[in-house]
Amino acid sequence: MIKKLSLIFIFSIILNASVLDNKIESLIGSSEFNENKGLIEFLFKNANNFYINDKVNYIAVMEKLKENGLLKVGLNSPQEVFITFKISDDPVKSMKIISDSLTTLGYYHYFTKNLFYDEYKTLTWTISLKTEAAIDPLMLSKELAKNSCQLIDIKQEGYIKWMYVIDTSYSTLSDTQVITNNERVDFRKPLTPYFIKVSNAKSIKIISKWSNQWFPQVVFYDKHLSILNIIKENNKKSSLQLEIPEGTTYIKIDDLYTLANISRGLSVIIKE
Template sequence: MVKSLVLLVLFSYSLVAEEVIGLDNDIQSVVVKDDPVTEKIKGFLCPQTYTQNKDFINAIFDPKSAFYKNDRVDSVKVIQTLQDNGLLDLFFDKPQEIRLDFRTNGSPIFFVKIISDTLTALGYYKYVTVASTRDATEFIWSVNLTSEYATDPLILQKELKKKSCEIVDIQRTNAKEWSYLIDISNAKLNVEQLEDGKPLTLKRSLYEQWLDISKIKTLMIKSSHRNHWYPYIAYYDSSLHLLKVIKKDIVHGAIELKMPKNSVYMKISDLYTLKNIKDEMIFYPEGSR
Protein backbone atom coordinates (compact mmCIF):
# COMPACT_ATOMS: atom_id res chain seq x y z
CA MET A 1 0.00 0.00 0.00
CA VAL A 2 2.76 2.38 0.99
CA LYS A 3 4.72 1.43 -2.13
CA SER A 4 1.71 2.17 -4.35
CA LEU A 5 1.21 5.54 -2.69
CA VAL A 6 4.86 6.47 -3.29
CA LEU A 7 4.59 5.49 -6.94
CA LEU A 8 1.42 7.59 -7.32
CA VAL A 9 3.14 10.64 -5.82
CA LEU A 10 6.15 10.21 -8.08
CA PHE A 11 3.91 9.86 -11.15
CA SER A 12 1.98 13.01 -10.25
CA TYR A 13 5.21 14.91 -9.71
CA SER A 14 6.43 13.72 -13.13
CA LEU A 15 3.26 15.05 -14.81
CA VAL A 16 3.58 18.43 -13.10
CA ALA A 17 7.24 18.64 -14.06
CA GLU A 18 6.42 17.90 -17.70
CA GLU A 19 3.76 20.63 -17.71
CA VAL A 20 6.23 23.14 -16.24
CA ILE A 21 8.91 22.19 -18.73
CA GLY A 22 6.38 22.41 -21.54
CA LEU A 23 5.30 25.84 -20.32
CA ASP A 24 8.90 27.00 -20.19
CA ASN A 25 9.45 25.80 -23.74
CA ASP A 26 6.34 27.66 -24.88
CA ILE A 27 7.53 30.84 -23.18
CA GLN A 28 10.97 30.48 -24.80
CA SER A 29 9.37 29.93 -28.22
CA VAL A 30 7.43 33.19 -28.03
CA VAL A 31 9.31 35.86 -29.99
CA VAL A 32 8.40 39.46 -29.41
CA LYS A 33 7.81 40.97 -32.83
CA ASP A 34 9.23 44.42 -33.54
CA ASP A 35 6.93 47.25 -34.53
CA PRO A 36 6.84 47.94 -38.32
CA VAL A 37 9.15 50.98 -38.12
CA THR A 38 11.80 49.03 -36.19
CA GLU A 39 11.51 46.15 -38.66
CA LYS A 40 12.09 48.57 -41.52
CA ILE A 41 15.11 50.13 -39.78
CA LYS A 42 16.63 46.69 -39.20
CA GLY A 43 16.07 45.89 -42.86
CA PHE A 44 18.19 48.87 -43.94
CA LEU A 45 21.05 48.35 -41.44
CA CYS A 46 23.44 45.49 -40.79
CA PRO A 47 22.79 43.78 -37.41
CA GLN A 48 26.02 45.10 -35.87
CA THR A 49 25.21 48.72 -36.73
CA TYR A 50 21.70 48.37 -35.31
CA THR A 51 22.86 46.71 -32.08
CA GLN A 52 25.65 49.22 -31.44
CA ASN A 53 23.32 52.20 -31.99
CA LYS A 54 20.01 50.85 -30.69
CA ASP A 55 19.50 53.52 -28.01
CA PHE A 56 20.40 56.32 -30.41
CA ILE A 57 18.08 54.88 -33.06
CA ASN A 58 15.21 54.72 -30.57
CA ALA A 59 15.81 58.38 -29.74
CA ILE A 60 15.88 59.71 -33.32
CA PHE A 61 12.82 57.67 -34.28
CA ASP A 62 10.71 58.90 -31.40
CA PRO A 63 7.78 59.05 -31.90
CA LYS A 64 7.53 56.23 -34.43
CA SER A 65 4.06 57.44 -35.38
CA ALA A 66 5.79 60.24 -37.32
CA PHE A 67 7.23 57.68 -39.75
CA TYR A 68 3.97 56.54 -41.32
CA LYS A 69 2.34 57.68 -44.54
CA ASN A 70 -1.05 56.44 -45.70
CA ASP A 71 -1.00 53.74 -42.99
CA ARG A 72 2.36 52.40 -44.23
CA VAL A 73 5.86 52.93 -42.97
CA ASP A 74 7.37 55.86 -44.88
CA SER A 75 10.49 54.08 -46.15
CA VAL A 76 11.95 57.22 -47.73
CA LYS A 77 11.66 59.16 -44.46
CA VAL A 78 13.22 56.29 -42.52
CA ILE A 79 16.18 56.22 -44.91
CA GLN A 80 16.53 60.01 -44.80
CA THR A 81 16.66 59.93 -40.99
CA LEU A 82 19.28 57.17 -41.02
CA GLN A 83 21.40 59.06 -43.55
CA ASP A 84 21.07 62.39 -41.76
CA ASN A 85 22.43 60.74 -38.62
CA GLY A 86 25.31 58.92 -40.30
CA LEU A 87 23.90 55.43 -39.85
CA LEU A 88 23.40 54.34 -43.48
CA ASP A 89 26.47 54.10 -45.71
CA LEU A 90 25.72 53.49 -49.39
CA PHE A 91 29.33 53.50 -50.63
CA PHE A 92 31.52 50.48 -51.45
CA ASP A 93 35.29 50.10 -51.27
CA LYS A 94 35.33 49.34 -55.00
CA PRO A 95 32.75 49.15 -57.82
CA GLN A 96 30.18 46.44 -57.22
CA GLU A 97 27.38 44.87 -59.25
CA ILE A 98 24.03 46.03 -57.88
CA ARG A 99 20.59 44.56 -58.48
CA LEU A 100 17.56 46.83 -58.47
CA ASP A 101 14.01 45.50 -58.59
CA PHE A 102 11.36 48.03 -59.63
CA ARG A 103 7.75 47.05 -58.94
CA THR A 104 4.43 48.62 -59.95
CA ASN A 105 0.81 47.81 -60.71
CA GLY A 106 0.75 50.17 -63.69
CA SER A 107 1.50 49.85 -67.40
CA PRO A 108 4.75 47.87 -67.94
CA ILE A 109 5.74 49.77 -71.10
CA PHE A 110 5.21 53.16 -69.49
CA PHE A 111 6.93 52.01 -66.30
CA VAL A 112 10.08 50.81 -68.05
CA LYS A 113 10.33 54.11 -69.95
CA ILE A 114 9.97 56.11 -66.72
CA ILE A 115 12.56 54.04 -64.86
CA SER A 116 14.96 54.06 -67.83
CA ASP A 117 14.76 57.86 -68.04
CA THR A 118 15.24 58.09 -64.28
CA LEU A 119 18.32 55.87 -64.27
CA THR A 120 19.82 57.90 -67.12
CA ALA A 121 19.15 61.13 -65.24
CA LEU A 122 20.98 59.66 -62.24
CA GLY A 123 24.01 58.85 -64.40
CA TYR A 124 23.38 55.13 -64.88
CA TYR A 125 23.83 54.76 -68.63
CA LYS A 126 24.84 51.11 -68.63
CA TYR A 127 22.53 48.57 -67.05
CA VAL A 128 21.28 45.14 -68.01
CA THR A 129 17.76 43.77 -67.71
CA VAL A 130 18.02 40.51 -65.77
CA ALA A 131 14.32 39.75 -65.30
CA SER A 132 10.84 41.03 -65.98
CA THR A 133 7.76 39.35 -64.58
CA ARG A 134 4.07 40.15 -64.48
CA ASP A 135 1.13 38.62 -62.63
CA ALA A 136 -2.41 39.70 -61.83
CA THR A 137 -1.30 42.33 -59.31
CA GLU A 138 2.22 43.47 -60.15
CA PHE A 139 4.90 44.04 -62.78
CA ILE A 140 8.57 43.73 -61.78
CA TRP A 141 11.51 44.98 -63.83
CA SER A 142 14.94 43.95 -62.53
CA VAL A 143 18.25 45.42 -63.68
CA ASN A 144 21.90 44.96 -62.83
CA LEU A 145 24.40 47.80 -62.93
CA THR A 146 27.93 48.41 -61.70
CA SER A 147 28.61 51.30 -59.36
CA GLU A 148 30.80 52.47 -56.49
CA TYR A 149 27.71 53.09 -54.38
CA ALA A 150 24.17 51.82 -53.98
CA THR A 151 21.47 53.95 -55.57
CA ASP A 152 20.49 56.71 -53.15
CA PRO A 153 16.74 56.29 -52.50
CA LEU A 154 16.39 60.01 -51.72
CA ILE A 155 17.83 61.09 -55.06
CA LEU A 156 15.78 58.43 -56.82
CA GLN A 157 12.62 59.74 -55.16
CA LYS A 158 13.46 63.31 -56.16
CA GLU A 159 13.90 62.31 -59.80
CA LEU A 160 10.72 60.22 -59.83
CA LYS A 161 8.70 63.14 -58.48
CA LYS A 162 9.56 65.07 -61.64
CA LYS A 163 7.48 62.43 -63.41
CA SER A 164 4.69 62.57 -60.79
CA CYS A 165 5.66 59.14 -59.42
CA GLU A 166 5.97 58.15 -55.77
CA ILE A 167 8.01 55.50 -53.96
CA VAL A 168 5.55 53.51 -51.86
CA ASP A 169 7.94 51.05 -50.25
CA ILE A 170 11.63 50.13 -50.20
CA GLN A 171 13.16 46.80 -49.24
CA ARG A 172 16.84 45.98 -48.85
CA THR A 173 17.86 42.33 -49.18
CA ASN A 174 21.52 43.20 -48.65
CA ALA A 175 23.88 46.07 -49.44
CA LYS A 176 23.77 45.24 -53.17
CA GLU A 177 20.11 44.28 -53.63
CA TRP A 178 17.26 46.77 -53.32
CA SER A 179 13.59 46.64 -54.25
CA TYR A 180 11.32 49.63 -54.94
CA LEU A 181 7.53 49.64 -55.10
CA ILE A 182 6.49 52.68 -57.18
CA ASP A 183 3.10 54.28 -57.72
CA ILE A 184 2.76 55.53 -61.31
CA SER A 185 -0.99 56.18 -61.26
CA ASN A 186 -0.38 59.90 -61.93
CA ALA A 187 2.81 59.48 -63.94
CA LYS A 188 3.84 61.52 -66.95
CA LEU A 189 7.04 61.80 -68.92
CA ASN A 190 9.25 64.68 -67.87
CA VAL A 191 9.42 66.23 -71.35
CA GLU A 192 8.65 69.57 -73.01
CA GLN A 193 4.95 70.19 -73.57
CA LEU A 194 3.91 71.90 -76.81
CA GLU A 195 1.22 74.59 -76.68
CA ASP A 196 -0.68 76.45 -79.37
CA GLY A 197 1.27 79.38 -80.79
CA LYS A 198 4.42 78.78 -78.73
CA PRO A 199 7.40 77.73 -80.89
CA LEU A 200 10.01 75.47 -79.34
CA THR A 201 13.63 75.05 -80.41
CA LEU A 202 15.46 71.84 -79.58
CA LYS A 203 19.22 71.59 -79.85
CA ARG A 204 21.03 68.59 -81.25
CA SER A 205 20.77 65.48 -79.06
CA LEU A 206 22.47 62.11 -79.00
CA TYR A 207 19.11 60.57 -78.14
CA GLU A 208 15.60 60.62 -79.61
CA GLN A 209 13.59 63.68 -78.68
CA TRP A 210 10.32 63.19 -76.80
CA LEU A 211 7.54 65.80 -76.61
CA ASP A 212 4.14 66.08 -74.95
CA ILE A 213 1.65 66.84 -77.76
CA SER A 214 -1.55 66.32 -75.76
CA LYS A 215 -2.65 69.97 -76.06
CA ILE A 216 -2.15 70.64 -79.78
CA LYS A 217 -3.81 69.71 -83.10
CA THR A 218 -1.13 70.30 -85.73
CA LEU A 219 2.62 70.74 -85.78
CA MET A 220 5.14 72.14 -88.25
CA ILE A 221 8.73 70.97 -87.76
CA LYS A 222 11.52 72.90 -89.47
CA SER A 223 14.98 71.36 -89.59
CA SER A 224 18.22 73.34 -89.82
CA HIS A 225 19.83 73.44 -93.28
CA ARG A 226 22.85 71.73 -91.70
CA ASN A 227 20.78 68.63 -91.00
CA HIS A 228 20.17 65.72 -93.36
CA TRP A 229 17.02 64.60 -91.62
CA TYR A 230 15.10 61.51 -92.70
CA PRO A 231 12.04 61.88 -90.45
CA TYR A 232 11.10 59.04 -88.12
CA ILE A 233 8.15 60.10 -85.97
CA ALA A 234 6.19 57.90 -83.57
CA TYR A 235 2.99 58.76 -81.70
CA TYR A 236 1.97 57.23 -78.36
CA ASP A 237 -0.99 57.36 -76.00
CA SER A 238 -0.80 58.19 -72.29
CA SER A 239 0.44 54.68 -71.45
CA LEU A 240 2.99 54.68 -74.29
CA HIS A 241 1.06 52.32 -76.52
CA LEU A 242 2.19 52.96 -80.09
CA LEU A 243 -0.51 54.66 -82.20
CA LYS A 244 1.22 55.57 -85.44
CA VAL A 245 4.64 55.77 -87.10
CA ILE A 246 5.76 58.07 -89.91
CA LYS A 247 8.88 57.18 -91.90
CA LYS A 248 10.32 59.30 -94.70
CA ASP A 249 13.05 57.94 -96.96
CA ILE A 250 14.04 61.35 -98.34
CA VAL A 251 15.70 64.30 -96.64
CA HIS A 252 13.21 66.83 -95.22
CA GLY A 253 13.85 70.45 -94.32
CA ALA A 254 10.32 70.71 -92.93
CA ILE A 255 7.28 68.55 -92.29
CA GLU A 256 3.70 69.35 -91.30
CA LEU A 257 1.86 66.90 -89.06
CA LYS A 258 -1.64 66.33 -87.73
CA MET A 259 -1.84 64.83 -84.25
CA PRO A 260 -3.62 61.45 -84.17
CA LYS A 261 -6.62 60.94 -81.89
CA ASN A 262 -5.64 60.05 -78.29
CA SER A 263 -1.99 60.90 -78.95
CA VAL A 264 -0.15 62.26 -75.92
CA TYR A 265 3.55 61.79 -76.69
CA MET A 266 5.68 62.08 -79.81
CA LYS A 267 9.15 60.65 -80.42
CA ILE A 268 11.29 62.37 -83.05
CA SER A 269 14.28 60.56 -84.49
CA ASP A 270 16.01 59.81 -87.80
CA LEU A 271 15.18 56.82 -89.94
CA TYR A 272 18.85 55.87 -90.21
CA THR A 273 21.07 57.59 -87.66
CA LEU A 274 20.86 60.55 -85.30
CA LYS A 275 24.19 61.69 -86.73
CA ASN A 276 22.11 63.12 -89.56
CA ILE A 277 20.77 65.72 -87.13
CA LYS A 278 23.72 68.02 -86.59
CA ASP A 279 21.86 71.18 -85.58
CA GLU A 280 18.63 72.49 -84.10
CA MET A 281 15.03 71.76 -84.99
CA ILE A 282 12.17 74.23 -84.49
CA PHE A 283 8.62 73.18 -83.62
CA TYR A 284 5.59 75.35 -84.44
CA PRO A 285 2.46 73.97 -82.73
CA GLU A 286 -1.03 75.15 -83.64
CA GLY A 287 -4.57 74.52 -82.38
CA SER A 288 -5.72 73.43 -78.93
CA ARG A 289 -7.18 70.10 -77.87
Protein backbone atom coordinates in the same frame (compact mmCIF):
# COMPACT_ATOMS: atom_id res chain seq x y z
CA MET B 1 -14.98 60.73 -24.90
CA ILE B 2 -11.80 62.81 -24.48
CA LYS B 3 -10.09 59.87 -22.78
CA LYS B 4 -11.10 57.58 -25.65
CA LEU B 5 -9.74 60.01 -28.26
CA SER B 6 -6.50 60.34 -26.28
CA LEU B 7 -6.09 56.55 -26.25
CA ILE B 8 -6.69 56.39 -30.01
CA PHE B 9 -4.11 59.13 -30.56
CA ILE B 10 -1.53 57.40 -28.37
CA PHE B 11 -2.19 54.07 -30.08
CA SER B 12 -1.72 55.74 -33.48
CA ILE B 13 1.66 57.15 -32.42
CA ILE B 14 2.82 53.75 -31.14
CA LEU B 15 1.64 52.01 -34.31
CA ASN B 16 3.37 54.55 -36.57
CA ALA B 17 6.61 54.18 -34.62
CA SER B 18 6.43 50.39 -34.93
CA VAL B 19 5.80 50.50 -38.67
CA LEU B 20 8.56 53.07 -39.11
CA ASP B 21 11.04 50.88 -37.22
CA ASN B 22 10.25 47.99 -39.56
CA LYS B 23 10.77 50.19 -42.63
CA ILE B 24 14.08 51.54 -41.30
CA GLU B 25 15.28 48.01 -40.57
CA SER B 26 14.39 47.01 -44.15
CA LEU B 27 16.39 49.96 -45.45
CA ILE B 28 19.60 49.56 -43.47
CA GLY B 29 19.53 45.88 -42.52
CA SER B 30 18.94 44.13 -39.20
CA SER B 31 22.58 44.26 -38.08
CA GLU B 32 22.91 48.01 -38.62
CA PHE B 33 19.48 48.61 -37.08
CA ASN B 34 20.20 46.63 -33.88
CA GLU B 35 23.65 48.17 -33.51
CA ASN B 36 22.25 51.70 -33.69
CA LYS B 37 18.83 51.18 -32.13
CA GLY B 38 19.29 53.86 -29.48
CA LEU B 39 20.32 56.49 -32.02
CA ILE B 40 17.45 55.51 -34.34
CA GLU B 41 14.92 55.84 -31.51
CA PHE B 42 16.27 59.33 -30.79
CA LEU B 43 16.32 60.44 -34.44
CA PHE B 44 12.80 59.19 -35.12
CA LYS B 45 11.17 59.87 -31.77
CA ASN B 46 8.59 62.04 -33.54
CA ALA B 47 7.50 59.24 -35.86
CA ASN B 48 4.49 61.13 -37.23
CA ASN B 49 6.86 63.66 -38.83
CA PHE B 50 7.97 60.93 -41.22
CA TYR B 51 4.53 60.20 -42.64
CA ILE B 52 2.56 61.78 -45.47
CA ASN B 53 -1.12 60.90 -45.80
CA ASP B 54 -0.66 57.96 -43.43
CA LYS B 55 2.19 56.54 -45.54
CA VAL B 56 5.88 56.46 -44.72
CA ASN B 57 7.74 59.36 -46.32
CA TYR B 58 10.74 57.39 -47.52
CA ILE B 59 12.66 60.41 -48.77
CA ALA B 60 12.45 62.13 -45.36
CA VAL B 61 13.42 58.89 -43.59
CA MET B 62 16.42 58.28 -45.86
CA GLU B 63 17.58 61.88 -45.59
CA LYS B 64 17.63 61.54 -41.81
CA LEU B 65 19.47 58.21 -42.01
CA LYS B 66 22.01 59.54 -44.49
CA GLU B 67 22.67 62.70 -42.45
CA ASN B 68 23.64 60.48 -39.53
CA GLY B 69 25.74 57.97 -41.46
CA LEU B 70 23.21 55.14 -41.22
CA LEU B 71 22.37 54.74 -44.90
CA LYS B 72 25.42 52.98 -46.32
CA VAL B 73 25.75 51.92 -49.96
CA GLY B 74 29.53 51.46 -50.34
CA LEU B 75 30.94 47.97 -50.95
CA ASN B 76 34.36 46.59 -50.05
CA SER B 77 35.03 45.64 -53.68
CA PRO B 78 33.21 45.73 -57.04
CA GLN B 79 30.25 43.36 -56.89
CA GLU B 80 27.20 42.46 -58.90
CA VAL B 81 24.26 44.36 -57.45
CA PHE B 82 20.65 43.38 -58.11
CA ILE B 83 17.73 45.81 -58.05
CA THR B 84 14.12 44.68 -58.39
CA PHE B 85 11.32 47.09 -59.23
CA LYS B 86 7.68 46.14 -58.60
CA ILE B 87 5.52 48.50 -60.63
CA SER B 88 1.77 48.94 -60.27
CA ASP B 89 0.68 50.69 -63.49
CA ASP B 90 1.71 51.66 -67.01
CA PRO B 91 4.60 49.20 -67.38
CA VAL B 92 6.10 50.73 -70.54
CA LYS B 93 6.00 54.29 -69.25
CA SER B 94 7.19 53.18 -65.81
CA MET B 95 10.20 51.36 -67.27
CA LYS B 96 11.12 54.49 -69.20
CA ILE B 97 10.90 56.58 -66.03
CA ILE B 98 13.13 54.15 -64.15
CA SER B 99 15.60 53.90 -67.04
CA ASP B 100 15.78 57.68 -67.38
CA SER B 101 16.25 58.02 -63.61
CA LEU B 102 19.14 55.54 -63.65
CA THR B 103 20.72 57.36 -66.60
CA THR B 104 20.45 60.69 -64.79
CA LEU B 105 22.35 59.15 -61.87
CA GLY B 106 25.07 57.92 -64.24
CA TYR B 107 24.05 54.26 -64.52
CA TYR B 108 24.07 53.38 -68.22
CA HIS B 109 25.26 49.78 -68.23
CA TYR B 110 22.94 47.33 -66.55
CA PHE B 111 21.34 44.06 -67.59
CA THR B 112 17.79 42.77 -67.29
CA LYS B 113 17.79 39.57 -65.23
CA ASN B 114 14.05 39.09 -65.01
CA LEU B 115 10.94 40.70 -66.46
CA PHE B 116 7.52 39.42 -65.44
CA TYR B 117 3.99 40.80 -65.82
CA ASP B 118 1.47 38.96 -63.65
CA GLU B 119 -2.31 38.55 -63.71
CA TYR B 120 -2.67 41.45 -61.27
CA LYS B 121 -1.01 43.78 -63.80
CA THR B 122 2.07 44.18 -61.63
CA LEU B 123 5.38 44.33 -63.46
CA THR B 124 8.44 42.88 -61.75
CA TRP B 125 11.71 44.01 -63.33
CA THR B 126 15.09 42.90 -61.98
CA ILE B 127 18.31 44.43 -63.24
CA SER B 128 21.95 43.86 -62.31
CA LEU B 129 25.12 45.92 -62.59
CA LYS B 130 28.75 45.64 -61.49
CA THR B 131 29.62 48.45 -59.12
CA GLU B 132 31.64 49.45 -56.06
CA ALA B 133 28.57 51.04 -54.47
CA ALA B 134 24.90 50.19 -54.58
CA ILE B 135 22.67 52.74 -56.26
CA ASP B 136 21.93 55.41 -53.67
CA PRO B 137 18.26 54.77 -52.78
CA LEU B 138 17.76 58.37 -51.67
CA MET B 139 18.97 59.81 -54.97
CA LEU B 140 16.97 57.27 -56.98
CA SER B 141 13.86 57.93 -54.91
CA LYS B 142 14.15 61.67 -55.56
CA GLU B 143 14.46 61.07 -59.30
CA LEU B 144 11.38 58.85 -59.27
CA ALA B 145 9.48 61.46 -57.24
CA LYS B 146 10.15 64.02 -59.99
CA ASN B 147 7.96 61.82 -62.18
CA SER B 148 5.17 61.56 -59.56
CA CYS B 149 6.06 57.98 -58.65
CA GLN B 150 5.22 57.09 -55.05
CA LEU B 151 7.39 54.67 -53.10
CA ILE B 152 5.36 52.06 -51.25
CA ASP B 153 8.29 50.03 -49.91
CA ILE B 154 12.08 49.72 -50.15
CA LYS B 155 14.06 46.74 -48.88
CA GLN B 156 17.71 45.78 -48.98
CA GLU B 157 19.40 42.46 -48.39
CA GLY B 158 23.10 42.53 -47.61
CA TYR B 159 23.82 45.68 -49.66
CA ILE B 160 23.74 43.81 -52.99
CA LYS B 161 20.01 43.18 -53.31
CA TRP B 162 17.41 45.95 -53.27
CA MET B 163 13.70 45.95 -53.97
CA TYR B 164 11.53 48.98 -54.73
CA VAL B 165 7.74 48.76 -54.72
CA ILE B 166 6.44 51.75 -56.65
CA ASP B 167 2.96 53.16 -57.23
CA THR B 168 3.06 54.62 -60.75
CA SER B 169 -0.68 55.21 -61.16
CA TYR B 170 -0.15 59.00 -61.26
CA SER B 171 3.25 58.98 -62.96
CA THR B 172 4.32 61.60 -65.47
CA LEU B 173 7.34 62.05 -67.69
CA SER B 174 9.28 64.95 -66.22
CA ASP B 175 11.76 65.17 -69.11
CA THR B 176 9.11 66.08 -71.68
CA GLN B 177 8.61 69.53 -73.12
CA VAL B 178 4.96 70.55 -72.81
CA ILE B 179 3.81 72.40 -75.93
CA THR B 180 0.48 74.19 -76.05
CA ASN B 181 -1.58 74.49 -79.21
CA ASN B 182 -0.52 77.22 -81.67
CA GLU B 183 2.78 77.63 -79.83
CA ARG B 184 6.11 77.52 -81.70
CA VAL B 185 9.05 76.06 -79.80
CA ASP B 186 12.65 76.18 -80.98
CA PHE B 187 14.77 73.24 -79.87
CA ARG B 188 18.54 73.36 -79.65
CA LYS B 189 21.04 70.63 -80.50
CA PRO B 190 19.69 67.37 -79.05
CA LEU B 191 21.59 65.03 -76.76
CA THR B 192 18.67 62.59 -76.94
CA PRO B 193 15.59 62.55 -79.20
CA TYR B 194 13.12 65.36 -78.53
CA PHE B 195 10.21 64.22 -76.39
CA ILE B 196 7.17 66.48 -76.20
CA LYS B 197 3.77 66.37 -74.53
CA VAL B 198 0.59 67.64 -76.19
CA SER B 199 -3.11 67.82 -75.41
CA ASN B 200 -6.05 67.73 -77.86
CA ALA B 201 -3.71 68.52 -80.74
CA LYS B 202 -4.64 67.84 -84.38
CA SER B 203 -1.44 68.45 -86.31
CA ILE B 204 2.26 69.06 -85.88
CA LYS B 205 4.66 70.95 -88.11
CA ILE B 206 8.37 70.33 -87.66
CA ILE B 207 10.90 72.65 -89.29
CA SER B 208 14.52 71.67 -89.69
CA LYS B 209 17.12 74.38 -89.11
CA TRP B 210 19.46 75.51 -91.83
CA SER B 211 22.30 73.09 -92.76
CA ASN B 212 20.68 70.10 -91.03
CA GLN B 213 20.38 66.84 -92.93
CA TRP B 214 17.16 65.62 -91.35
CA PHE B 215 15.69 62.21 -92.14
CA PRO B 216 12.55 62.26 -89.98
CA GLN B 217 11.47 59.64 -87.52
CA VAL B 218 8.44 60.65 -85.48
CA VAL B 219 6.66 58.39 -82.97
CA PHE B 220 3.23 59.11 -81.48
CA TYR B 221 2.31 57.62 -78.09
CA ASP B 222 -0.79 57.58 -75.92
CA LYS B 223 -0.76 58.44 -72.19
CA HIS B 224 0.45 54.93 -71.32
CA LEU B 225 3.33 55.27 -73.80
CA SER B 226 1.79 52.72 -76.15
CA ILE B 227 2.74 53.46 -79.76
CA LEU B 228 -0.07 54.86 -81.92
CA ASN B 229 1.91 55.53 -85.10
CA ILE B 230 5.46 55.78 -86.43
CA ILE B 231 6.51 57.97 -89.33
CA LYS B 232 9.85 57.34 -91.06
CA GLU B 233 11.23 59.22 -94.06
CA ASN B 234 14.15 57.97 -96.12
CA ASN B 235 14.40 61.32 -97.89
CA LYS B 236 15.94 64.42 -96.37
CA LYS B 237 13.34 66.97 -95.26
CA SER B 238 13.49 70.67 -94.49
CA SER B 239 10.04 70.50 -92.88
CA LEU B 240 7.30 68.00 -92.18
CA GLN B 241 3.62 68.40 -91.36
CA LEU B 242 1.72 65.47 -89.88
CA GLU B 243 -1.70 64.70 -88.51
CA ILE B 244 -1.61 63.74 -84.84
CA PRO B 245 -3.47 60.49 -84.08
CA GLU B 246 -6.41 60.73 -81.70
CA GLY B 247 -5.39 59.98 -78.12
CA THR B 248 -1.81 61.18 -78.55
CA THR B 249 -0.15 62.46 -75.37
CA TYR B 250 3.57 62.15 -76.20
CA ILE B 251 5.55 62.62 -79.40
CA LYS B 252 9.16 61.63 -79.95
CA ILE B 253 11.03 63.47 -82.71
CA ASP B 254 14.21 61.84 -83.93
CA ASP B 255 16.42 61.30 -86.95
CA LEU B 256 16.25 57.96 -88.73
CA TYR B 257 20.05 57.58 -88.66
CA THR B 258 21.80 59.90 -86.20
CA LEU B 259 21.08 62.94 -84.04
CA ALA B 260 24.08 64.60 -85.66
CA ASN B 261 21.79 65.21 -88.65
CA ILE B 262 19.76 67.68 -86.57
CA SER B 263 22.64 69.21 -84.63
CA ARG B 264 21.33 72.73 -85.28
CA GLY B 265 17.98 71.89 -83.75
CA LEU B 266 14.38 71.86 -84.89
CA SER B 267 11.31 74.06 -84.52
CA VAL B 268 7.91 72.60 -83.64
CA ILE B 269 4.43 74.06 -84.05
CA ILE B 270 1.34 72.29 -82.69
CA LYS B 271 -2.11 73.05 -84.11
CA GLU B 272 -5.46 72.30 -82.52
